[in-house]
Amino acid sequence: MNLLPRRGSLRRQEAAAGWLMTVPAIALLLVFLVAPIAMAAWVSLSNWTGIGSPFASGVSSVGMRNYAALLTEPGLAQQQLGESLRNNLYYVILVVPLQTVLSLGLALAVSRKRLAGRGFFRTAYYFPSITSSVAISIMFLFVFGNAGVVNAVIGYLGAHGPDWFDNPSGVLHLVYSGLGVTQPPAALADHGLLGMPWWEWLAGPSVAMIAIITLAVWTTSGTFMLIFLPAIYAIPAELEEAAIVDGANAWQRLRRVILPMLRPTLFLVLTLGLIGTWQVFDQIYLMSQGNPAGTTLTPAYLSYVESFGNQQWGQGAAISFILFAIIVIFTILQRLMLRDRGAT
Amino acid sequence: MKGRRLTTVMLSAGVLALAAACSSNGGFSSPSSSSTAGAKPNKTPLTLMFGSSGPAETSAVQAAAAAFTKQSGIKVKVIPASNLTQQVAQGFAGNHPPDVFYLDSLTFQNYAKDGVLDPYAPTMPNATGFSPVLKETFSYQGKFICAPKDVSTDALYVNTQDWQQAGLGAPPANWSQLRADAQKLTTHGRTGLVLDNSESGIDMFLYQNGGSVQDRAGNVVLDSQQNVQALAFVKSMLASHIMKFPPQLNAGFSGQAFGENKAAMVITGPWENGTLQSDYPHIKFKVYPLPAGPTGIHATLSFTNCWGVPKDSKNLGGALAFVKYLTAPQQEMKFSTAFGVIPSRAAAQATYMRAYPQYAAFVRELSYAHPDIAIAGATQAISAYSSALAQLGSSDPASILKTAQRNLQAVVNSSK
Numbered sequence: 001m002n003l004l005p006r007r008g009s010l011r012r013q014e015a016a017a018g019w020l021m022t023v024p025a026i027a028l029l030l031v032f033l034v035a036p037i038a039m040a041a042w043v044s045l046s047n048w049t050g051i052g053s054p055f056a057s058g059v060s061s062v063g064m065r066n067y068a069a070l071l072t073e074p075g076l077a078q079q080q081l082g083e084s085l086r087n088n089l090y091y092v093i094l095v096v097p098l099q100t101v102l103s104l105g106l107a108l109a110v111s112r113k114r115l116a117g118r119g120f121f122r123t124a125y126y127f128p129s130i131t132s133s134v135a136i137s138i139m140f141l142f143v144f145g146n147a148g149v150v151n152a153v154i155g156y157l158g159a160h161g162p163d164w165f166d167n168p169s170g171v172l173h174l175v176y177s178g179l180g181v182t183q184p185p186a187a188l189a190d191h192g193l194l195g196m197p198w199w200e201w202l203a204g205p206s207v208a209m210i211a212i213i214t215l216a217v218w219t220t221s222g223t224f225m226l227i228f229l230p231a232i233y234a235i236p237a238e239l240e241e242a243a244i245v246d247g248a249n250a251w252q253r254l255r256r257v258i259l260p261m262l263r264p265t266l267f268l269v270l271t272l273g274l275i276g277t278w279q280v281f282d283q284i285y286l287m288s289q290g291n292p293a294g295t296t297l298t299p300a301y302l303s304y305v306e307s308f309g310n311q312q313w314g315q316g317a318a319i320s321f322i323l324f325a326i327i328v329i330f331t332i333l334q335r336l337m338l339r340d341r342g343a344t
Numbered sequence: 345m346k347g348r349r350l351t352t353v354m355l356s357a358g359v360l361a362l363a364a365a366c367s368s369n370g371g372f373s374s375p376s377s378s379s380t381a382g383a384k385p386n387k388t389p390l391t392l393m394f395g396s397s398g399p400a401e402t403s404a405v406q407a408a409a410a411a412f413t414k415q416s417g418i419k420v421k422v423i424p425a426s427n428l429t430q431q432v433a434q435g436f437a438g439n440h441p442p443d444v445f446y447l448d449s450l451t452f453q454n455y456a457k458d459g460v461l462d463p464y465a466p467t468m469p470n471a472t473g474f475s476p477v478l479k480e481t482f483s484y485q486g487k488f489i490c491a492p493k494d495v496s497t498d499a500l501y502v503n504t505q506d507w508q509q510a511g512l513g514a515p516p517a518n519w520s521q522l523r524a525d526a527q528k529l530t531t532h533g534r535t536g537l538v539l540d541n542s543e544s545g546i547d548m549f550l551y552q553n554g555g556s557v558q559d560r561a562g563n564v565v566l567d568s569q570q571n572v573q574a575l576a577f578v579k580s581m582l583a584s585h586i587m588k589f590p591p592q593l594n595a596g597f598s599g600q601a602f603g604e605n606k607a608a609m610v611i612t613g614p615w616e617n618g619t620l621q622s623d624y625p626h627i628k629f630k631v632y633p634l635p636a637g638p639t640g641i642h643a644t645l646s647f648t649n650c651w652g653v654p655k656d657s658k659n660l661g662g663a664l665a666f667v668k669y670l671t672a673p674q675q676e677m678k679f680s681t682a683f684g685v686i687p688s689r690a691a692a693q694a695t696y697m698r699a700y701p702q703y704a705a706f707v708r709e710l711s712y713a714h715p716d717i718a719i720a721g722a723t724q725a726i727s728a729y730s731s732a733l734a735q736l737g738s739s740d741p742a743s744i745l746k747t748a749q750r751n752l753q754a755v756v757n758s759s760k
Contacts, residue, residue: 049458050433050437051458051460052439053437076725076728076754080724147594165591166592292731293731294728306724309723311454311723312721
């Protein structure tokens with residue numbers, strides 16, 4: 001007779017207890033994460049009209065038709081998706097590097113031990129990040145208004161400021177016309193992607209979008225500065241001292257010592273930046289609603305108006321899944337680019 | 345390996361359970377179009393959801409609800425929505441739409457198409473007393489669905505002081521007089537005429553020139569020669585700087601440009617009256633019907649909401665009794681006094697004209713008003729058209745209309 005339970009059954013009991021402990025967490029994940037995503041995926045494949053449950057008997061699958069209307073069939077839906085992707089792409093291309101460089105610069109500046117009033121500067125730079133985005137958006141509407149501060153400064157310098165939020169011209173188009181190219185070459189005008197000619201893809205962010213980009217960089221740099229700061233403090237002082245002894249100048253120390261040490265943090269900041277910028281919504285909702293002429297439309301905002309405004313819930317959900325795919329692809333690309341050489 | 349499989353099983357079980365839970369209460373799945381006006385009121389409390397223009401409207405609606413509760417014994421929860429369209433949509437998706445809500449003419453098309461509205465309008469007392477253009481706005485496939493709440497039309501606001509200074513006489517009767525007057529009223533720092541830079545600020549010119557947005561069969565007829573000419577006229581006014589859009593004057597909307605006297609004339613609707621009285625009391629103005637087009641056609645746009653009632657309301661009888669109360673001529677007149685809207689019933693409109701002779705132009709224009717564009721599923725196409733019109737000063741009228749024609753007709757075709 002052996003009174004002790006056998007080893008295997010003890011393991012089994014432990015495993016059962018373990019599962020029991022994790023049930024609340026799993027349930028929460030199921031209800032608030034997995035189920036909504038699954039529901040949205042179903043909606044993107046269905047003809048749900050927004051009335052009652054999407055799983056009710058009257059709702060049926062339409063296969064990939066919602067995705068086809070957005071990706072392959074010429075029409076307004078496809079054109080607006082193209083526009084929104086172009087606008088958002090320029091937004092990402094400008095905001096992510098600018099906010100990363102700016103926040104790193106701010107972090108390096110306020111981490112210097114000899115700087116007087118470090119606490120004050122840290123708080124000042126972080127302030128925009130903790131202020132309500134609604135308040136900041138409204139403030140920028142005034143700052144970039146026709147008679148706002150920005151145009152007053154431009155006027156003081158002798159130039160005439162643009163109607164920022166009413167100007168749909170792409171800044172690259174303005175550059176081309178400055179170089180004497182006002183009519184698109186036939187190759188760029190007659191061919192395109194997603195219902196939009198290449199010439200329009202090459203328009204660059206509109207003047208209105210530049211104002212929103214400025215806002216985004218100004219707002220988020222403080223947050224990322226806060227992420228860089230502890231990482232900079234964690235770099236052992238001996239490393240930098242050794243570099244100084246070896247005769248490295250300030251630029252070489254930054255390039256060869258500090259930046260390599262910050263690689264994991266840089267990865268985090270770039271990833272968060274990429275995801276956040278592809279999902280830009282609240283500034284668009286508050287400031288421009290996609291105007292002027294659709295040049296500040298973004299996929300996240302388009303998904304919202306297509307669903308809640310136009311009651312095309314399937315297409316709205318499909319846009320969000322297309323956006324999801326784009327974010328995943330960009331994050332993987334960035335991971336490949338920042339991967340430690342030598343490591344797998 | 346085993347653990348992973350177990351997780352998968354649990355995940356799918358959870359999703360299935362959730363799906364089952366959701367599908368078991370799909371109450372909106374049985375379509376029926378017959379009116380349920382015979383429904384008896386019960387004591388289930390009602391919810392009223394509305395988008396408020398300000399404190400005056402909120403308290404007037406609350407007072408009306410309180411008076412109805414006193415009369416009928418049915419409690420009403422009044423919810424001022426911060427984003428009405430979104431909140432009503434959330435209600436329908438969750439099977440708990442408000443029992444009575446403001447419904448704009450464009451969203452009306454979507455819900456009417458889905459068949460979720462109770463088509464109660466013909467059963468309202470004196471249903472023929474609503475203005476014909478409003479009945480047309482809230483009819484779907486020839487059937488009058490919901491009772492119009494109120495109406496607004498676009499008219500010509502003229503700053504009387506600027507007018508006298510320029511030595512002008514009678515208000516402009518046609519386009520050429522409008523142009524001449526705008527020319528004379530334009531000074532340094534003041535523009536003759538200001539319009540809102542959107543479809544609802546410009547489309548009346550199409551009708552005045554004999555054009556239209558849709559024909560009787562519902563097909564889009566935006567790319568007609570008359571419409572191109574009409575937009576060319578508006579563009580020429582913009583080009584000669586005697587007409588501008590509000591953003592060019594650093595104003596958010598035309599009423600603000602008018603109030604700050606950056607504009608001597610604006611084409612807008614009665615919703616500006618409250619702002620003009622409260623924020624710019626020193627501005628003296630008169631309201632005239634819009635000038636006619638080159639061939640003498642009078643036209644304006646009308647904007648309106650109806651009282652939406654979902655057909656699956658838990659207290660349909662109560663909701664209809666409430667709407668009956670809200671659309672009674674005396675109650676409509678109370679709303680007019682409180683926040684300036686124009687009643688939807690002809691009887692109340694007559695009272696309104698006697699009480700506010702200075703705003704009689706809005707009512708007089710109703711006989712030739714056209715409903716603002718509303719097509720089911722066309723929100724995006726309309727807003728694309730609207731933002732294209734905002735750039736009219738620097739674009740080609742024919743290509744704006746051609747693009748809008750293609751996009752809107754595609755929506756019409758897809759719902760046939």
